[in-house]
Amino acid sequence: MEIQTNGAASPFAVSSTTSSTSSNDRSPNPIITTTTTNPPKNPNPNPNNxxxxxxxxxxxxxxxxxxxxxxLSSIVPSGSDSISPLADSDCPARSLLDSPSAGSAxxxxxxxxxxxxGDDPLxxxxxxTHLSPDADLRLVVLSFAPLIAGLYLSRVVSSSPSLAGFESVLLAFYNAEARSRSGKPVLVSVPDLSCPSLYHSPPPRQPLPSSKSSQPNQPRPLSVGVFSPPLEPQIGVKSTKRACVVAVALDCFYKKISLMxxxxxxxxxxxxxAWSGQNCPCRTDLDKADDDEGIGFVSEEFSKLRVCREGSGSRIPFPWELMQPVLRILGHCLLAPLNTQEVRDAASASVRCVYARASHDLVPQAILAARxxxxxxxxxxxxAAAVVAASANVSSNPNTPSKQRKPEVFLASK
Known part of the structure; x- marks a missing residue:
């Protein structure tokens, strides 16, 4: 099977054999064309089987x-001891996804x-693996999307050598999402701000058959906003489309983040x-104000942020197009109840860096979301601190009466 990209050879030559899966198992790809041979059909199919x-x-x-x-174990020899045994499990792909040692390798x-x-075997x-019809294998690949996107953006600005391998993987994520959207934008219904709340907004009334021209019975037009514009298929990562390609890859990761x-x-x-500038000295000043200080504190902090903009450390171009999926992922890391404390602490520090960067660049959407x-x-x-303090006071106070346990009552049949 040879993969071509609109007449241009792909950086990867895929050699695989499909014995029992047909070409209809994969959705048509406007960018990647796959040449396969359909398996012979059974001349005597059994409809009852x-x-x-x-x-x-x-x-x-x-x-x-x-x-x-x-x-994979042959490509990553340093982690072969932790990767190879996963093949013997009942769910090999899920075991590979959930294995910390294999992921670290x-x-x-x-x-x-x-x-x-371009010749990187990994x-x-x-x-x-991303072209595989197995959903669990695609989840394994998608779990490395943040790392690949981060390494790519960090290296491409420093004139690193060819990064065709990373670009091909990111384009695979992008083109898969473009095919799933079928050239249509992602729309979102915007609530009517003239109503007190979402629950006070009446549904649009249908016009009566006898009074088609009556104005009060006309349905109220819905307010619809464009959440994401249509995606155009890409055959390469151009500098003008770099942020869009990486943002779509991160958006694909966010859709499956509960499984990551x-x-x-x-x-x-x-x-x-790192993209925001983690060495920015003003990132720690954002927590010094209480919520009641209002706009005065915000304007004062903005003046400080503009002054220290030049000394904010190593950064990369970080437009709103890329900030949007990053903030959604950080919101999940902060607020999802099943996340570990390590993930919440890392997201807490990261969102403050993003807020400082958005304040430097004066991106109002990112400022509101990050704040x-x-x-x-x-x-x-x-x-959480108040709950811990209250429980500590209760346990340390010897005069606090303890609630007696009710005796257990067992019902016996006659």
């Missing part, structure tokens, strides 16, 4: 995942200075702080 298909599909998925895991290999080139493995391991979220927090996340984080931490 419905029980063998699920088992056959399950076994093909297991075999495919084991094959990908074995190939792959992350270390991606962070090597020589990674990301990028080739990620690219091929903690290491992926920590990678995003790390690179978001809201900071306030929610402060209130959540204050509430």
């Amino acid at each position: 419905h029980t063998a298909n699920p088992m056959q599909s399950w076994w093909e998925s297991i075999s495919r995942a084991r094959s990908r895991i074995h190939s 792959v992350s270390s290999a991606l962070r090597l200075p020589s990674s990301g080139s 990028c080739q493995w990620i690219y091929e 391991p903690a290491r992926s979220k920590l990678d995003l927090c790390e690179f978001a702080s 809201s996340l900071i306030q929610l984080d402060r209130r959540a931490r204050s509430a």
Whole structure:
């Protein structure tokens, strides 16, 4: 199977054999054209044989995942001891996704200075695995999207050598999302601000058959906003489309973030702080004001941020197009109840760096979103500290009466 990109050869030459899956298992790709041979059809199909298909599909998925895991262990020899045993589990792809040691080994290999080139075997493995029809294998690949995006943006601004491997992986994410949207924008219904709340807004009334021209019975037009514009297929990562391609890859990661391991979220927090300028001295000054100080504090802080803009450390171009998915991911890391404390602390520090950067660049959407996340984080931490203090006072006070346990009553049958 040879992969071509609109007449131009792809940086990766994929060689694979499909024994029982047909070409209809994959959605049509306007960018990547795949040449396959359909398997011969059974001349005597049995229409009553419905029980063998699920088992056959399950076994093909297991075999495919084991094959990908074995190939990954040969590419990452430093983590072969932690990757190879995962192939013997009942769910190999999920085991690979949830394994901290395997994820650490792959992350270390991606962070090597020589990674990301067009002949990088690890990028080739990620690219091929993303084309797999197995959803769990695609989740494994998607878990490395923040790391690949962070390494790519951090290296591309420093005139690094060819990063065709990283670009091919990011384009695979982008083109898959473009195909799923079918050239349509993502729309969102905007509530009517003239009503007291969302629950006071009456539904649009349908016109009566007898009074079609009556103005009060006309349906109220819905207010619709464009959440994301239509995506155009890309054959390469241009400098003008770089932020859009990376933002779409991060948006794909956000859609599956509830299934992602903690290491992926920590990678995003790390690179978001670096992109914003984590050495900015004013990032710690944003928590000095109480919520009641209002606009005066904000204008004062903005003046401080403009003064220290030149000494904010190493940064990259960080437009609102890229800030938008980053802030959504940081919001999940801060507010999702199942996240670890390490993820919440990393997101708390990262969102303050993003707020400082947005204030430097005067991006009003990012300022409002990041400041809201900071306030929610402060209130959540204050509430947690109050609960801890109250429980400590109760346990340390010897005069506090303890509630006696009710005796257990057992019902016996006669």
